Amino acid sequence: VPSDDDANLEDYQPPRPVFTEKGYDPNQLPLRERFPFMLETEPDGSPRIELIVGRRLIDQGLGGDGGGKGEAAAPAEEETTKSSKRGRRGKKGAAQSPTTKKEAASDSLEYEYLIKYKGVSYLHLEWKTGAELEGMSKTAKTMYRRWLKKLAAGTEEELENPEVDPSYIVPQKVVDEADHEVTVELSDKELLEWEKEQKKDESEEEDEEDEPKKKADNKSDNAQAEEEQKKEPVDDIDFGDGEINFTDIPMQRLRDIVSRETNYYPVHKGSDNPYRDGYATEPPKKPRASYLFFQAVMRPHFHKRNPDATQAELMSLLGEAWRNMDDEQQAPFLQLASEESERYEKEKALLAKAQKPNEVWQPMRRCLKVLDHIAEDSFADIFLEPVDTEDFPDYEDIVDQPMDLGTVREKLLKKKYQAPENFARDVRKVWNNCKVYNQHGTQIWFVADYMSKHFERLFHAWVLQFRDRYLRWAHPKARPWELTCRQCDGKCGVPNEKLLICDHCDAGYSLECLKMSKQPSGAWHCSECKPKLKKIKEIRLLSATAEHSARKKAELGDIPKKKVKILKYLVKWAGLGYEFCTWETKDDINDDKMIEDFHRLNNMTPDEPELPQDTADRLIKKMEHVSLDSAGGTTCIPDLRSQLYAQTRAFHFTKFGSNVPEKLASFCGPRTSALEHKPPKKEESEEIPDEAKSAKEDLHMRDV
Structure with a gap:
């Protein structure tokens, strides 16, 4: 009689093998139950950082020797904060950031850090800047600052070295395989179709909103044109035939007449020191005498009264009139001469100041250009003013030091920043505060991430790149933000949309000035940025192309994604224990024989790979x-x-x-x-009638 145990033999399955390694306690739970072998995330959805492997330089000064002075900004991690840090509500008394002589010496260097996430192998390490780490979760920020303290203490050697043991990325064997459902972004084709559908819904609303805007723009243009027409040119004073009283003429009227033809001292729009900027190449002229101002004002009047007089006769008449004037009549011209003497002393001071190398750099002026460009971006609107704590009452509980671009501009104009690094720290706080307060992966988080990348590139290209370059402001290559050809300062007349844009500094160049027949494919770098690519291989140059994906995420917000199943293998790495096993794809392992050995040991038949249709058609032909x-x-x-x-x-x-x-x-x-494939038919047994059976038995008995 079969027992219940025998009945269950058919359903019996051998237990899964328990993988152990020498040195592990067999009394503990199996490794698969102790370790999840999956990517761990923070409560905000961001991946959890396990350790900082090392760091490397992002950028290097053009004038340095590769190991000395650099051009990059002092990162957030290396700022000297000897003053006490403000608490969550702006009160003094919290912990202080690390500061060392080593960090003070490297204030001009920008680093990025090699990060390993929890549950991810060393094969998938990522580079993050200090500002990005500050903007991640509190756990990441704490680990980052502790790592800096270790670096400052100097207790661990090779702490900065980003190289890892090669055996950490060498697969030793495959332990398991399973299908993983992962969320991936749409392909370019799928994303393009999705965008078309979104634009169809928004096109009608945009058309309705654009009509009143166009009307308002036309009105403002017409008003501006009318104001320009109202401006009258400076005319000569009609003194008539009577006695002239110069004390009745406003001084500003006399100044306008004297300077209407040309400025005696150089003046250039947007420049407070033409000698420093290169617009003035000659030293300032000596101040003019009061009689010369009298000539400039009265010469048209005497020429009108004596049209046939020669130049010598006119000068003689002017000299006689000047000698006949009393002190009261000469007072306005004496005042003009005194003002010009004071202006001359100021011009000499500007010329002396222009000889200083740091004055040629003008970092704060360049910082203002970066801020202006950043503020013009549509994504910057939410960062121009302080966060309203009435709408977000818990903001000050989460953010240590609130900051906005409006406050940065105010401090910049009041000259409260002593160095461009101080300016950069405040701007970085704007993006980092947004990332800390908002959940990772939300649209506003992606906006802050894009703005951060955009700012870092422009800050390096427009400010720090000119630290050691003796290039006057008047030189077109010293102003890469202007939308004209930087080779000829726009003299070629090529439209802005046809300029070739540098992938790093955004400077535009025409193909004619570069003597190129066609635009190059891919990213292109100008002659000022290209040498930096070849100088040191370990240095990474910030790229505008790399910002495209970040801007796309900021524009779309919640990017549509899809779930797909991917076959992954649990890999034991050669230099690590079983607790460091990670799930990897077949391409990551890159060892078909190792996967075949796993299948053979586990009596598994691998799925046959699908043959692409184009390959099948090619083979058939x-x-x-x-x-x-x-x-x-x-x-x-x-x-x-x-x-x-x-x-x-x-x-x-x-x-x-x-x-x-x-x-x-x-x-x-x-x-x-x-x-034809037909299943074999079973032979049907013919049924014999009962009468036939009895007849057959009778015949058998007779034979017997």
């Missing part, structure tokens, strides 16, 4: 089929060869349970049922 024309031979040999070839192909159809195509069957010879 290359095949040479045997027919009566190509079989060769004489008499009946061609027929037999062609039939044998057709029968071989037909056998493959029947082998996989498919019917043989009619055309192929016609070449196989006489048609039989073997060409």
Whole structure:
């Protein structure tokens, strides 16, 4: 009698093998139960950082020797904060950031850090800047600052070295395999279709909003044109034929007449020191005497009264009139001469100041250009003013030091920043505060991430790149933000949309000035940025192309994604224990034999890879089929060869349970049922009637 245990034998399955390694306590739970072997995330959805492997320089000064002075900004991690840090609500008394002599010496360097996430192998390490780490979760920020303290203490050697043990990325064996459902972004084609659908819904609303804006713009343009027409040019004073009283003429009127033709001292729009900026190449002229101002004002009047007089006669008349004037009449011109003498002393001071190398750099002026460009971006609107704590009452509980671009501009204009690094720290606080307060992966988080990348690139290209370059402001290459050709300062007349833009500094160049016939494919760097790419291989140059994906995420917000199943393998790495196993794809392992060994040891049959349709079509076209024309031979040999070839192909159809195509069957010879896949019929036992059975028994008895 079969027992219940025997009945359960059919359902019995051997236990899964427990993988152990020498040195592990066998009394503990199996490794698969102790370690999840999956990517761990923070409460805000960001991946959890396990350790900081090392760091490297992002940028290096053009004038340095590769290891000395650099051009990059002092990162947030290396700022000297000897003053006490403000608490969550702006009160003094919290912990202080680390500061060392080593960090103070490297204030001009920008680093990025090699990060390993929890549950991810060393094969997938990522580089993050200090500002990005400050903007991540509190756990990441704490780990980052502790790492800096270790670096400051100097207790661990090779702490900055980003290299890892090569055995950490060498697969030793495959432990398990499983299908993982992962969320991936849409492909470019799928994303393009999704965007088209979104734009259809928004197009009608945008058209309705644009009409009143266009009308308002037209009105403002017309008003501006009317104001320009109202401006009258400076005319000569009509003194008439009577006695002239210069004390009745406003001083500003006299100043305008004197300077209407040309400025005696150089003046350039947007420049407070033309000598420093290179617009003035000659030293300032000496101040003019009061009589020369009298000549400039009265010469048109005397020429009008004496049209036939020569130049010498006019000068004689002017000299006689000046001598006949009393002190009261000469007072306005004496005042003009005194003002010009004071202006001359200021011009000499500007010229002396222009000889200082740091004055040529003008970092704060360049910082203002960066801030202006950042503020013009549509994504910067939410960062221009302080966060309203009435709408977000818990903001000051989460953010240590609130900051906004409006406050940065105010401090910049009041000259409260002593160095461009101080300016950069405040701007970085704007993006980092947004990332800390908002959940990772939200649209506003992506906006702050894009703005951070955009600012870092422009700050390096427009400010720090000119630290050690003696380039005057008047030089077109010193102003990469202007939308004209930087080779000829726009003299070529090429429109802005046809300029070739540098991938790092955004400077535009025309193909004519560069003597190029066509635009290059891919990212292009100007002559000022290209040398930095070849100087040191470990230095990474910030790229505008790399910002495109970040801006796309900021524009779309919640980017549509899809879930797909991916076959992954649990890999044991050569230099690490079993607790560091990670799930990897077949491409990551890059060892087919290792996967085959895993399948053979576990009695598993790997899935046959799908043959792409284009590959199948290409193979079919290359095949040479045997027919009566190509079989060769004489008499009946061609027929037999062609039939044998057709029968071989037909056998493959029947082998996989498919019917043989009619055309192929016609070449196989006489048609039989073997060409069709039909299950064999079971033999039916014939039932014998009872009368036949009795007759058969009677015959048997008679024989006996």
